[in-house]
Amino acid sequence: MAFMDRYVALLRGINVGGHRRVAMADLRTLLGGLGYGDVATYVQSGNAVFTAGGKDPATVAEEIRVAIDTRFGLDVPTVVRTGAQLRAAVDDNPLAVADPSGFLVLFCSEAPDAACLAGIDPSLYPRERMAVVGSHVYTIHEQGIGHAKLPGLVARRVGGTTTGRNWRTVLRLLELAGG
Secondary structure (H helix, E strand, O other): OOOOEEEEEEEOOOOOOOOOOOHHHHHHHHHHHOOOOOEEEEOOHHHHHHHEEOOOOHHHHHHHHHHHHHHHHOOOOOEEEEEEHHHHHHHHOOOOOOOOEEEEEEEEEOOOOOOHHHHOHHHHHHEEEEEEEEEEEEEEEEEOHOOOOHHHHHHHOOOOOOEEEEEHHHHHHHHOOOO
């Protein structure tokens, strides 16, 4: 039997405010139909954990995006990490997590470079902080994520797909991925 890696798919912008609805049972069925095994979803906002045999995460993300578009008629940007990559994202976090609900990790399909983020003036957002490590942007929001400005600014400047998850969700996904 071939070795099967664990993957985490992070779908951007589904089931938010009643828009772009995708039932998690339907998502699990769709992923199983793509040949992925041991599929589990977490909360309704587009998080799935599954096994697949040694595929490139970017290839998996594109397969999922195309399948969702074909099945549901929705173009849903998707970022995929292996379980090991998600473990590294947690381990590499350079910021203290005082309030997990006010701490967001932005998962980027392309690593942001300094030039694309140079136009963000942190002094304009004194209740928010940000750190970039590889293809992850860690952000703290003292007034809560609902008042956050930095994630949107980052997403508009970074190439590719960017989607955020709060720290509790990241840790739960890591647990589901066996990490």
